[in-house]
Amino acid sequence: SSGINAEYGGRGMTQEDAELVIGLTAKYKDVFCNEMMVHELGLQPPSDEDSPLKNGLMTFVAFIVCGIIPITVYLFVDMNSSSGDTNFYISIALTAIALFGLGVLKSMATYMSWYRSGLNIMVLGCIAAGAAYGISALAEWAFKPLGEDFCNHVNGTMIGNSTVDI
DSSP: OHHHHHHHHHTTOOHHHHHHHHHHHHTSHHHHHHHHIIIIIOBOOOOTTOOHHHHHHHHHHHHHHHHHHHHHHHHSSOTTSSOHHHHHHHHHHHHHHHHHHHHHHHHTTBSSOHHHHHHHHHHHHHHHHHHHHHHHHHHHHHHGGGHHHHHHHHHSEEETTEEEOO
């Protein structure tokens, strides 16, 4: 509630009055939760018109569209070319732009400014992508000493020195 207190103070309310308003609204759970959502989190309270099915479908579509963006560069290039690093960096840039755009779209459902929401989603997405990349690099490093036989074993069943897919 200190954020709400500061919010009210920023609008010219005295500390004493801000505490009185917070104390009164805290008695009414729905009112207080809505105030917290708007002033602390920058979110709009849910309305009766919100549809979980519609929200889930929109999330699914956003996941598919945004999930395709990082790989689009590889759909239009020769995989045997020597520009692998360049393609990877283009993919990173396209992903960052897509995440920023997703954040801008998110700002339509929140009270957060479009650029702040865009940067927020882009930074969080880049951190998540970096963590996933780091974990995969660590796994590759950890399992490399096990050699090709281990990889073959994961992909199929080992029989002697050969692998048979089942």
